[in-house]
Amino acid sequence: MKIAQTQYFDNQWRTDSIPDGFDLREAQLVMAFGDPALVTNAGLFSHIRSLFPRAAIVSSSTAGEILQENVYDNSLVVTAIQFEKTKIRCKVSNIKQHSSSYTTGMHLMKALVGEADDLIAVFIISDGTHINGSELVSGFSENNPKCIPVTGGLAGDGARFTRTFAGLDQVPEEGNVVAVGFYGDSLKIGHGSFGGWDEFGPVRTITRSDKNILYEIDCKNALDLYKEYLGPYKEELPGSALLFPLSIREPDSAEHLVRTILSINEQEKSMLFAGNMSEGSKIRLMKANFDRLIDGSSMAAKNSFNPLENSSPDLALLISCVGRKLVLQERTDEEVQAVKQIFGDRTPLAGFYSYGEISPFNLNTRCELHNQTMTITTFSES
Amino acid sequence: MLTQLYHRLLEKQIKKFLTEEQLAEESTRRFLEVINNAYAGFERDKKISDHAFSISEKEYQEVTRHLQEQHDIQLQSIIKLKNAIRSLDPQYNIHFREGDAADMISVISFLEEQIQKAKELEVELIRAKEVAEQAARAKADFLSVMSHEIRTPLNAIIGISHLLSEDEKLPSQVENLQVLGFAADNLFNLINDILDFGKIDEGKILFSEKNIDIRRLVSRIKTANRIRAEERGNVLKLMIDEELPAFLKGDDVRLGQVLNNLISNAIKFTSNGSITIGILLNKILEDQVEIYFSVTDNGIGIEPGKQQLIFERFTQANAEITREFGGSGLGLAITKKLLKLQNSDIHVESEPGKGSKFYFLLRFKKADADAEKKAIQPEKGKGNLNGIKILLVEDVEFNVIVAEKMLKNWKAVVEVANNGLLAVEKARCNAYDIILMDLQMPTMDGYTASKCIREFNTAIPIIALTASSSVDIQQKVYEFGMTDYLSKPFNPDELFETIYKYTTN
Numbered sequence: 001m002k003i004a005q006t007q008y009f010d011n012q013w014r015t016d017s018i019p020d021g022f023d024l025r026e027a028q029l030v031m032a033f034g035d036p037a038l039v040t041n042a043g044l045f046s047h048i049r050s051l052f053p054r055a056a057i058v059s060s061s062t063a064g065e066i067l068q069e070n071v072y073d074n075s076l077v078v079t080a081i082q083f084e085k086t087k088i089r090c091k092v093s094n095i096k097q098h099s100s101s102y103t104t105g106m107h108l109m110k111a112l113v114g115e116a117d118d119l120i121a122v123f124i125i126s127d128g129t130h131i132n133g134s135e136l137v138s139g140f141s142e143n144n145p146k147c148i149p150v151t152g153g154l155a156g157d158g159a160r161f162t163r164t165f166a167g168l169d170q171v172p173e174e175g176n177v178v179a180v181g182f183y184g185d186s187l188k189i190g191h192g193s194f195g196g197w198d199e200f201g202p203v204r205t206i207t208r209s210d211k212n213i214l215y216e217i218d219c220k221n222a223l224d225l226y227k228e229y230l231g232p233y234k235e236e237l238p239g240s241a242l243l244f245p246l247s248i249r250e251p252d253s254a255e256h257l258v259r260t261i262l263s264i265n266e267q268e269k270s271m272l273f274a275g276n277m278s279e280g281s282k283i284r285l286m287k288a289n290f291d292r293l294i295d296g297s298s299m300a301a302k303n304s305f306n307p308l309e310n311s312s313p314d315l316a317l318l319i320s321c322v323g324r325k326l327v328l329q330e331r332t333d334e335e336v337q338a339v340k341q342i343f344g345d346r347t348p349l350a351g352f353y354s355y356g357e358i359s360p361f362n363l364n365t366r367c368e369l370h371n372q373t374m375t376i377t378t379f380s381e382s
Numbered sequence: 383m384l385t386q387l388y389h390r391l392l393e394k395q396i397k398k399f400l401t402e403e404q405l406a407e408e409s410t411r412r413f414l415e416v417i418n419n420a421y422a423g424f425e426r427d428k429k430i431s432d433h434a435f436s437i438s439e440k441e442y443q444e445v446t447r448h449l450q451e452q453h454d455i456q457l458q459s460i461i462k463l464k465n466a467i468r469s470l471d472p473q474y475n476i477h478f479r480e481g482d483a484a485d486m487i488s489v490i491s492f493l494e495e496q497i498q499k500a501k502e503l504e505v506e507l508i509r510a511k512e513v514a515e516q517a518a519r520a521k522a523d524f525l526s527v528m529s530h531e532i533r534t535p536l537n538a539i540i541g542i543s544h545l546l547s548e549d550e551k552l553p554s555q556v557e558n559l560q561v562l563g564f565a566a567d568n569l570f571n572l573i574n575d576i577l578d579f580g581k582i583d584e585g586k587i588l589f590s591e592k593n594i595d596i597r598r599l600v601s602r603i604k605t606a607n608r609i610r611a612e613e614r615g616n617v618l619k620l621m622i623d624e625e626l627p628a629f630l631k632g633d634d635v636r637l638g639q640v641l642n643n644l645i646s647n648a649i650k651f652t653s654n655g656s657i658t659i660g661i662l663l664n665k666i667l668e669d670q671v672e673i674y675f676s677v678t679d680n681g682i683g684i685e686p687g688k689q690q691l692i693f694e695r696f697t698q699a700n701a702e703i704t705r706e707f708g709g710s711g712l713g714l715a716i717t718k719k720l721l722k723l724q725n726s727d728i729h730v731e732s733e734p735g736k737g738s739k740f741y742f743l744l745r746f747k748k749a750d751a752d753a754e755k756k757a758i759q760p761e762k763g764k765g766n767l768n769g770i771k772i773l774l775v776e777d778v779e780f781n782v783i784v785a786e787k788m789l790k791n792w793k794a795v796v797e798v799a800n801n802g803l804l805a806v807e808k809a810r811c812n813a814y815d816i817i818l819m820d821l822q823m824p825t826m827d828g829y830t831a832s833k834c835i836r837e838f839n840t841a842i843p844i845i846a847l848t849a850s851s852s853v854d855i856q857q858k859v860y861e862f863g864m865t866d867y868l869s870k871p872f873n874p875d876e877l878f879e880t881i882y883k884y885t886t887n
Binding site for chain 1: 431437
């Protein structure tokens with residue numbers, strides 16, 4: 001498995017040297033993560049296509065790009081993969097073609113499973129505003145009896161939360177979900193997901209909600225509660241709400257998930273979250289502690305590969321939450337550097353800041369939609 | 383000079399540690415900028431955290447205050463509960479844990495103990511109730527058996543007194559016979575009352591529906607009571623509405639029982655006065671007729687306070703009445719219940735010293751169109767059953783003697799069979815005009831015998847002789863192929879009329 005990376009930054013393509021033995025024409029998969037304006041730029045897409053004429057090109061808009069140990073804004077990071085034995089199949093579908101996010105997920109997973117028997121992993125890039133991430137992930141799980149790892153992320157739009165784009169082999173569009181299926185037993189996939197947020201304050205109960213729209217907590221208006229907590233920063237909503245994500249435990253579940261606010265509706269006094277907020281769920285507010293967030297990234301990296309099986313992965317895809325970036329600000333680089341430290345110099349890193357991370361909690365469990373985490377997927381081919 | 387404003391702490395540190403030359407260097411400036419951003423970041427985070435934690439703190443204080451309130455309420459409740467338990471049973475030595483007012487455990491274990499006791503008590507009560515019910519059943523059974531046993535010899539006494547009264551006799555014997563007949567009738571009525579009351583209480587009464595001639599029924603009741611009324615110097619009057627239909631559908635036996643009760647009471651509590659029986663047509667409905675019955679006397683009357691009490695069983699207006707006038711105290715209770723079962727209610731108006739009036743409304747179905755035709759008026763050639771061949775099936779010797787004697791007085795030819803099996807044989811071999819069939823007999827009962835006889839003779843009239851006139855017995859009588867029934871003890875007139883009716887056609 002060979003990796004080649006390049007980047008469009010400051011109005012120009014970097015001229016990094018292509019590693020020895022990497023034939024651009026032989027790359028099967030290309031991941032392009034970039035600022036919404038750049039990733040939807042037809043000229044830039046044509047350039048990528050011309051570099052990798054035979055590869056499947058998967059694109060996603062972001063809230064920040066990760067390349068090696070650095071975090072960028074307003075750039076386009078391109079990572080090309082050349083597998084030796086592993087086969088890939090890519091599927092794209094738009095939410096408009098389906099009745100719900102759930103059926104979109106079901107449809108894509110069924111299509112990948114139908115391609116060949118030896119599907120071993122799925123990587124998802126999805127629109128991050130029109131799609132309900134929780135429902136999408138449930139749809140994927142519906143057709144996944146063997147619990148093969150499903151990971152990925154929801155596209156971002158800086159800190160604007162308005163338009164997100166995803167695409168396969170064309171300029172990305174809103175409402176798209178792209179799923180990449182990996183086939184064959186020579187590929188080893190690892191995954192890790194970790195937040196590092198501290199819960200604080202009393203345990204509360206969601207008393208009124210509709211899917212991912214939250215109205216009331218403990219019979220009081222949720223938006224008012226947030227405004228009270230934000231104090232002077234309430235004017236910066238919804239961005240500032242990322243400072244206080246929610247830890248949520250659904251009524252019949254033992255797992256705590258983290259949920260982030262996507263937008264607010266002042267008229268309805270409601271808040272739109274990146275995942276479902278079922279009535280009866282127990283929630284607590286969460287608060288960032290810089291060092292704990294950075295430690296969280298290390299934790300995700302450690303969980304994502306087994307050092308006994310392979311010294312370091314051939315590639316690590318990092319999907320981190322926009323909320324972390326908004327909190328860490330100047331120190332955002334540090335969480336990527338923490339990951340680099342775990343993997344060492346041999347493992348190329350690529351990724352982006354997203355509106356939702358997809359990964360199972362543990363090995364062989366169904367995948368979940370996360371928020372506010374660093375979620376890492378590692379690839380090693382033997 | 384500083385070209386840009388740094389964080390106040392950083393500025394102090396710069397002043398303290400950096401020279402102007404060092405500050406002028408570009409690399410230092412860049413470094414300071416990074417540090418300044420970090421300071422700003424920390425400060426912003428601290429501000430947000432402080433604010434959030436102070437809100438959180440407020441919330442926790444609210445939660446704590448709420449919990450404290452809850453705790454206080456709970457504490458008060460437990461103290462009240464404990465005091466309530468103590469005051470319920472001051473003798474009971476309850477040990478609640480000292481020094482721990484909120485302790486519910488000892489309260490709960492106390493309550494558990496009480497619940498256990500209550501459960502045991504309940505089990506015992508259920509057992510006691512079963513025993514009581516068994517005793518009540520045994521009592522009812524005993525009463526029923528005894529009454530039947532008494533009724534059989536009594537039938538003979540009544541029958542023979544009837545026969546004797548028809549014989550030639552000395553004037554001194556006439557009075558004795560009257561007293562004998564009167565005493566026997568009273569005893570008979572008392573036993574019937576007891577049996578009836580048991581049945582009414584168990585809801586076992588059914589009402590028959592046959593065409594009845596009310597005028598005739600009432601005048602017979604009047605006749606039956608006339609002698610006793612005259613004995614006490616009373617005049618017995620009967621007023622019947624001319625509009626009253628000739629025939630109605632109802633239960634003549636139960637109606638007679640009710641009227642007899644009221645009339646005999648009126649006679650009992652009146653001397654040298656008058657008793658008026660009133661029967662009025664109240665209204666005619668689509669398929670029913672409502673009739674107003676009243677029995678009015680000018681006797682001793684009833685105090686207002688006692689007017690409802692007299693309908694309770696075994697209750698009379700006062701204990702002296704029992705001594706002076708006798709009676710079981712069941713009559714009015716039975717009357718009330720019999721009317722209640724027919725959706726009617728008995729009313730009383732009375733003034734002590736002036737008299738009483740008992741009245742009720744009762745609905746009857748309209749009679750069949752051919753009721754009048756069916757009713758046979760016995761000819762006045764009474765007492766002549768010349769040459770009629772009768773098979774009398776009866777096992778009790780007294781009854782045989784009485785019946786045989788009556789029938790022979792009317793010149794009928796009587797043969798006797800002592801049980802059902804013999805009756806079947808006789809009926810097969812000989813020709814009879816009519817069979818009188820007792821129901822309860824050894825070897826083969828009257829029902830089975832009638833059924834056997836019907837297998838080879840469908841024409842011969844079979845008249846059941848029954849000690850009970852209840853409707854279920856009547857139904858059974860018809861089901862087994864019998865033609866009609868007569869209640870024991872026989873009224874000689876009724877016996878004659880029935881035999882005459884079925885043998886002269």
